[in-house]
Amino acid sequence: MVTCIKGCVMTKPIYILNGPNLNRLGTREPEIYGHTTLAEVETMCREAAQGQSIEFRQSNREYELIEWVHEAIDDGIGIIINPAAFTFTSIALMDALKMFKGPVFELHISNIHRREQIYHNSYVSPIATAVIAGLGVLGYPMAVRAMRELTRETAGA
Ligand code: CA2
Secondary structure, eight states: OEEOTTSOEEOOOEEEEEOTTGGGTTSSOHHHHOSOOHHHHHHHHHHHHTTOOEEEEEOSOHHHHHHHHHHHHHHOSEEEEEOGGGGGTOHHHHHHHHTOOSOEEEEESSOGGGSOGGGSOOSSGGGOSEEEESSGGGHHHHHHHHHHHHTHHHHTO
16 A cells, blocks of 8 residues: 555555457357457456556557566556466466466456367466456456455555
């Protein structure tokens, strides 16, 4: 918790990071991912955050996601990440997440374990605090609520 000059209280944000192709959410494969867009998911997260500050971002670039994890290491209270395809490929992203001291939630809209073999071996799961998969986009606000609970003390809320 940081108190600013005028006495207002500034809490560190929860970083909600989204990996490649999720900017296209709601536009294809609705039988797996539903019809909700990523912009609507952000709104759901902000409602669930109830004033707790959040940084909601998406990138198709591995480099940018890693940079944001570094930013969270310096400024964030928790990380909720849907690494999408980087889940199964990126040791670099896993290494960055390992450096984060607070809780890291790995989140997937679909249940990756019910899907093809290529979606079964996550690099992130072994270093994550929790894994949420298969709840559809509802997993996002649930993750935000759980993160608020888990970080209540640290956030000074
Ligand atoms: O279920 C998830 O959230 C995933 O992380 C989504 C990834 C996939 O590689 C993971 O195995 C599971 C794929 C994201 C594809 O992005 C979409 C784009 C348009 C419509 C739906 C998804």
